[in-house]
Amino acid sequence: MTKIGFPSRRQLTSKASDIVPILQKHAPWAEENRRLHDEVVEAMADAGVFRLRKPKRYDGYEVNSETLVDVLSELGRGDASAAWVATVYTIPGWMACMFPDEVQDEVFADPDTRICGTLSPSATATPVKGGVVVNGRWQFISGAHHSQWQQIIAILVPPDGEPHPVMALVPMSELQIVDDWHTSGLRGTGSVSTVANKVFVPEERVLPLMAAVDGEPVSRHTAESRVYRTPLLPVAASSSSGCIVGLGKAAKQAFAERLPGRKITYTDYDSQRDAPLTHLQVAESTMKLDEAEFHVRRLATTVDTKGAEGSDWTIEERVLARADLGQAVRLVRESVDILATASGGTSIYSDVPIQRIARDIHAVHQHALMHPNTNAELYGRVLCGLPPNSQYV
Numbered sequence: 001m002t003k004i005g006f007p008s009r010r011q012l013t014s015k016a017s018d019i020v021p022i023l024q025k026h027a028p029w030a031e032e033n034r035r036l037h038d039e040v041v042e043a044m045a046d047a048g049v050f051r052l053r054k055p056k057r058y059d060g061y062e063v064n065s066e067t068l069v070d071v072l073s074e075l076g077r078g079d080a081s082a083a084w085v086a087t088v089y090t091i092p093g094w095m096a097c098m099f100p101d102e103v104q105d106e107v108f109a110d111p112d113t114r115i116c117g118t119l120s121p122s123a124t125a126t127p128v129k130g131g132v133v134v135n136g137r138w139q140f141i142s143g144a145h146h147s148q149w150q151q152i153i154a155i156l157v158p159p160d161g162e163p164h165p166v167m168a169l170v171p172m173s174e175l176q177i178v179d180d181w182h183t184s185g186l187r188g189t190g191s192v193s194t195v196a197n198k199v200f201v202p203e204e205r206v207l208p209l210m211a212a213v214d215g216e217p218v219s220r221h222t223a224e225s226r227v228y229r230t231p232l233l234p235v236a237a238s239s240s241s242g243c244i245v246g247l248g249k250a251a252k253q254a255f256a257e258r259l260p261g262r263k264i265t266y267t268d269y270d271s272q273r274d275a276p277l278t279h280l281q282v283a284e285s286t287m288k289l290d291e292a293e294f295h296v297r298r299l300a301t302t303v304d305t306k307g308a309e310g311s312d313w314t315i316e317e318r319v320l321a322r323a324d325l326g327q328a329v330r331l332v333r334e335s336v337d338i339l340a341t342a343s344g345g346t347s348i349y350s351d352v353p354i355q356r357i358a359r360d361i362h363a364v365h366q367h368a369l370m371h372p373n374t375n376a377e378l379y380g381r382v383l384c385g386l387p388p389n390s391q392y393v
Helices: 011-017 019-035 038-046 065-078 078-096 101-107 230-258 274-307 315-341 354-367 370-381
Strands: 116-119 123-128 131-141 148-156 162-169 174-178 192-202 207-210
Touching: 011 065, 019 065, 019 078, 019 354, 038 078, 065 230, 065 274, 065 370, 078 101, 078 116, 078 131, 078 354, 123 162, 123 192, 131 148, 131 162, 131 315, 131 354, 162 192, 230 274, 230 315, 230 354, 230 370, 274 315, 315 370
Parallel strands: 116 148, 123 148
Antiparallel strands: 123 131, 131 192, 148 162, 162 207, 174 192
């Protein structure tokens, strides 16, 4: 990242910080319209957000996890939905780098390629001459409205042998978007469903899912970079963590901005800032956010260090990656809840950011790969000497 022509970690973080006001300005619009405003997408493109995981040979930045945390946490300060979509793009974008070089030449032809996707194998892939035919439907496809490609997961049913999951890259023009994103949180992400109806995918754009799960790219050029030689789930966990920290910072900022001049109704406190209860709430909330950032930083450092070393991952290290992510989600949710509770009755109005931030972190908390209880159980299971009860490690 110190080469001429490639921005530094500090520069990328600064660019993300510069567009926070734009994200904040359009956050209410995004929530109302259930998708990101075009100006937000353009601002993130100008800030280099969509090039973070793109290979350098395509004028991408190929950044490490610690840089992702810094950049995405800044975006999270501005708007959770924008940060979430940016986060999601980094994961299928990373997975696209597993494919053969000629596929990447096609996919990364756009200067700001945006790839949406999911890890759920809710489709079937039937082998045909030259490729597969895919039928199915995927939910929670964040950022689909502004994507050029979708990374899909399907179950390949071969004539002989066992069915197994595959990943494939499909142009968005070949998929149907179902506008079904009516939710309580992360409304601006536009996480609609997409449908494939007899979509042909050439064989070069189809790979076994385990190529990504184990961090074993087919691409000759990609294999030379340690950024793409790490197991998928630790990569996905570290990629997702910055947005979460940003949500906590957004809540802290939103609370602080409303604090001066606020009173506590039906008490003698003319200023909420003078109340010992407020001091305790702000301290507890901030400490929880600090603790969350510890888990996020440990996770990112582990991913970057092991990637640079090229060392193998143990099962315990893999499940700890998910546990760190889950604990960060738990702590940020608790941190935000404290401040939302302390914000009073007027905070329920739609033009007060804290209520949207609280709903957004609760939506994140429900994500299958981020749920603290699921991830903690998985980690504890392995610590007790049992094998993981999930393939997503």
